[in-house]
Amino acid sequence: MSWLYDRLDIARERARVALREVYARGGSGSRQAMVEREALASEQARRLAQLNAVERGLCFGRLDAGAGQRTYIGRIGLRDEEHESVLIDWRAPAARPFYVATAAYPGGLLRRRHLHLKDRVVVGIDDEVFDLEGMSEGDRRTLVGEAALLAALRRGRTGRMGDVVATIQSEQDRVIRASWQGALVVQGGPGTGKTVAALHRAAYLLYTHRDTLERRGVLVVGPNPMFLRYIGQVLPALGETQVVMTTVGEMFPGVRARAAEAPAAAVVKGDVRMAGLLAEALRGRQRVPEGELVVELDGLRARVPHETCARLRERARAVRLPHNMARKLYVTELLKELARAEARALEESLHIEDLQVEGEPELSEPLDLEGDLDELDLDLASRRLWEEPVVRRAVDGLWPELTPQRFVAGLLASPEELEAAAPSGLEWRELVRSPGAEWTVSDVPLLDEAAELLGEDDSARRVAARLAGAEQAEQELYAAEVLTSTGVAEAGVFDRADVLAGRHADDGADLTTADRAAADRGWAYGHVIVDEAQELSPMAWRMVMRRVPARSLTVVGDLAQTGSAAGARSWGEVLDPYLEGRWRVERLEVNYRTPVEIMRVAADVLAAFAPEQVPPVSVREGEAEPRAVRLAAAGWPVGLPELVAAELAEIGAAAGEGRVGVVTPDALHARVSGLFPGGDLDAPVAVLTVGQAKGLEFDAVVVVDPAGILGQSPMGGQDLYVAVTRATRRLTVVYEGALPPVLSRLNSREPAENLVSREPAEKSTT
Numbered sequence: 001m002s003w004l005y006d007r008l009d010i011a012r013e014r015a016r017v018a019l020r021e022v023y024a025r026g027g028s029g030s031r032q033a034m035v036e037r038e039a040l041a042s043e044q045a046r047r048l049a050q051l052n053a054v055e056r057g058l059c060f061g062r063l064d065a066g067a068g069q070r071t072y073i074g075r076i077g078l079r080d081e082e083h084e085s086v087l088i089d090w091r092a093p094a095a096r097p098f099y100v101a102t103a104a105y106p107g108g109l110l111r112r113r114h115l116h117l118k119d120r121v122v123v124g125i126d127d128e129v130f131d132l133e134g135m136s137e138g139d140r141r142t143l144v145g146e147a148a149l150l151a152a153l154r155r156g157r158t159g160r161m162g163d164v165v166a167t168i169q170s171e172q173d174r175v176i177r178a179s180w181q182g183a184l185v186v187q188g189g190p191g192t193g194k195t196v197a198a199l200h201r202a203a204y205l206l207y208t209h210r211d212t213l214e215r216r217g218v219l220v221v222g223p224n225p226m227f228l229r230y231i232g233q234v235l236p237a238l239g240e241t242q243v244v245m246t247t248v249g250e251m252f253p254g255v256r257a258r259a260a261e262a263p264a265a266a267v268v269k270g271d272v273r274m275a276g277l278l279a280e281a282l283r284g285r286q287r288v289p290e291g292e293l294v295v296e297l298d299g300l301r302a303r304v305p306h307e308t309c310a311r312l313r314e315r316a317r318a319v320r321l322p323h324n325m326a327r328k329l330y331v332t333e334l335l336k337e338l339a340r341a342e343a344r345a346l347e348e349s350l351h352i353e354d355l356q357v358e359g360e361p362e363l364s365e366p367l368d369l370e371g372d373l374d375e376l377d378l379d380l381a382s383r384r385l386w387e388e389p390v391v392r393r394a395v396d397g398l399w400p401e402l403t404p405q406r407f408v409a410g411l412l413a414s415p416e417e418l419e420a421a422a423p424s425g426l427e428w429r430e431l432v433r434s435p436g437a438e439w440t441v442s443d444v445p446l447l448d449e450a451a452e453l454l455g456e457d458d459s460a461r462r463v464a465a466r467l468a469g470a471e472q473a474e475q476e477l478y479a480a481e482v483l484t485s486t487g488v489a490e491a492g493v494f495d496r497a498d499v500l501a502g503r504h505a506d507d508g509a510d511l512t513t514a515d516r517a518a519a520d521r522g523w524a525y526g527h528v529i530v531d532e533a534q535e536l537s538p539m540a541w542r543m544v545m546r547r548v549p550a551r552s553l554t555v556v557g558d559l560a561q562t563g564s565a566a567g568a569r570s571w572g573e574v575l576d577p578y579l580e581g582r583w584r585v586e587r588l589e590v591n592y593r594t595p596v597e598i599m600r601v602a603a604d605v606l607a608a609f610a611p612e613q614v615p616p617v618s619v620r621e622g623e624a625e626p627r628a629v630r631l632a633a634a635g636w637p638v639g640l641p642e643l644v645a646a647e648l649a650e651i652g653a654a655a656g657e658g659r660v661g662v663v664t665p666d667a668l669h670a671r672v673s674g675l676f677p678g679g680d681l682d683a684p685v686a687v688l689t690v691g692q693a694k695g696l697e698f699d700a701v702v703v704v705d706p707a708g709i710l711g712q713s714p715m716g717g718q719d720l721y722v723a724v725t726r727a728t729r730r731l732t733v734v735y736e737g738a739l740p741p742v743l744s745r746l747n748s749r750e751p752a753e754n755l756v757s758r759e760p761a762e763k764s765t766t
């Protein structure tokens with residue numbers, strides 16, 4: 001393999017030299033030249049980062065066809081001095097046979113070889129022979145075989161997800177290379193490789209549609225920050241660094257929602273009718289005074305009649321602009337009315353006799369100060385009035401300028417406003433919270449919705465700026481293509497290419513697409529991948545869909561693992577409102593993670609709580625029967641550290657391999673974490689709630705207090721299913737009292753001597 005690494009070193013050196021040359025050109029010149037230089041530099045820097053990221057396992061496959069033809073497959077493509085391809089990028093069409101050839105359909109291949117490298121040296125080889133007859137005598141002698149997939153699955157876990165580029169299975173390959181138009185739903189049970197396939201899909205799409213997706217970016221939405229850390233290394237290892245990863249709780253710039261939400265409140269906040277409630281509540285903030293509007297100005301009482309205020313409000317609403325933008329119109333009109341009212345007040349305060357100057361002809365006309373005001377006067381008077389704090393206060397009382405945070409926090413703290421705005425049947429009482437409460441994940445879609453209603457983002461400004469720019473034509477062309485190719489125009493979601501183009505507008509070349517996109521709430525991504533998508537509420541979907549007007553999505557999830565009471569029950573229910581049938585489902589049915597013995601336990605749980613769902617089929621046998629261990633009740637969970645230490649020894653953690661995951665109900669998490677200080681993903685032992693463990697895996701899993709998990713929410717059954725399917729090798733369930741009947745398959749053992757608390761038995765509270 002050293003010759004391939006030589007090519008890699010040469011490519012790196014070239015990229016380094018090119019980057020140096022770009023910078024050596026200096027920073028002077030026109031704006032155009034600077035923009036070009038930045039673009040070139042960022043392209044070279046990206047290339048260098050990509051070349052650096054593929055060091056480990058650069059090449060992992062070889063395809064042998066007739067007449068000695070050999071093709072090497074690797075993480076990126078490389079060429080020799082003659083520009084001949086020496087390594088094929090795994091995403092290129094020429095690499096596809098590596099993933100799809102089978103004994104029945106070899107597609108002209110004689111052999112598929114998997115190569116295992118360590119420090120640039122081949123340390124293992126697996127061969128799959130498709131045509132022994134076709135192979136030369138010499139080649140036959142070189143055959144080596146152990147199924148590459150099973151070897152990969154047996155490896156100890158590191159606490160981080162790795163890529164599977166060398167062993168992608170053909171049903172996963174279908175997912176990875178599926179068309180990027182419309183939405184692709186990847187439905188599959190635990191461990192079927194949904195996440196890993198989705199990440200490889202991101203890399204594949206960026207490779208195949210680089211031009212478009214580099215400008216628009218790809219967004220990956222995961223269930224929690226822990227999960228993002230877990231998968232964080234996969235894309236760089238595949239040579240892709242230009243992807244934004246986030247969670248629902250972080251999708252509103254400036255807010256990092258972490259606080260937990262009561263299930264009942266999460267259901268209401270996730271209900272799509274919340275969009276109507278917010279809109280109605282905002283209308284409620286556009287007020288008309290009970291009687292006339294009275295503003296005290298230098299001893300004068302300017303009075304605007306109730307009907308005039310009502311008329312102004314209707315006119316401002318009629319323009320159908322977001323609240324803060326319509327406010328500008330409202331303020332302009334109201335200030336003019338106040339100017340007139342001020343003139344009227346002045347008129348009333350003066351008596352014609354007072355204005356009579358001695359010796360001048362007698363004034364007979366009644367005063368008409370208001371009638372005398374022309375547009376210029378009104379303008380000047382408006383400006384003057386706008387500087388008056390009393391006027392500002394009056395305007396704010398009628399049509400306040402609001403931030404999403406202020407509006408939503410105020411609304412959730414006001415039972416009166418909630419009641420007035422809630423549609424009938426919506427349990428608005430669940431929403432009430434104290435004014436200073438922390439933001440929860442379920443609040444974030446509400447903030448995003450509020451931002452749309454308020455118009456706090458700067459999309460209008462960007463559209464206007466772009467209209468003047470030369471780039472507009474190109475943007476519109478792209479937008480028009482998107483509109484026709486996706487059918488979004490017919491659906492009436494975005495029917496104006498210039499609006500869509502405005503959403504796609506670029507703001508400069510000095511930041512990467514990923515940087516700019518991550519900071520911009522109004523950014524429109526080229527493709528969005530949602531993992532653990534079953535957890536998103538309808539309101540969260542509205543927020544996600546705003547980020548992808550072209551409706552190009554990969555939706556990854558398992559309806560059997562829905563843990564959120566506000567989550568999905570069917571994909572049609574989630575996607576039809578946005579895609580009207582332009583989505584399709586691919587199913588992954590083989591479980592690469594959980595051995596057969598553990599999956600039998602999981603299947604019992606699934607049958608009890610979601611009998612309509614079919615568990616996936618495990619690909620391998622395990623090394624140990626899953627077990628249940630009853631720990632003595634007193635001081636619960638005394639004995640756990642010893643049990644976990646024994647598990648660590650079983651999986652060979654002493655040799656630096658393998659991880660134990662301890663999964664607890666929410667209520668026990670703090671207490672159990674205290675028993676294992678410093679435990680996070682990189683430590684040998686991680687203590688997690690079910691929500692945190694979602695999507696993760698460990699060599700050995702210890703599920704603590706299954707009854708607590710079952711009872712902690714209406715989706716407790718699904719939570720227990722998630723908990724027991726995190727193990728790649730060993731599963732232990734520890735409980736106090738009685739084992740829940742749904743786990744009766746597990747051999748309940750009497751407490752082992754070293755695990756029993758010697759304290760008197762009494763039931764503890766968890």
Ligand SMILES: Nc1ncnc2c1ncn2[C@@H]1O[C@H](COP(=O)(O)OP(=O)(O)OP(=O)(O)O)[C@@H](O)[C@H]1O
Pocket residue numbers: 149152153162163164167168169172188189190191192193194195196197558561592593694695696697725
């Ligand atoms: N083709 C493959 N080759 C090697 N390992 C694989 C392959 N497919 C999946 N795996 C491994 O199987 C495990 C489960 O994959 P992944 O986490 O993507 O599953 P999932 O369907 O997202 O599971 P869950 O629903 O539980 O989150 C991972 O360790 C992954 O690396």
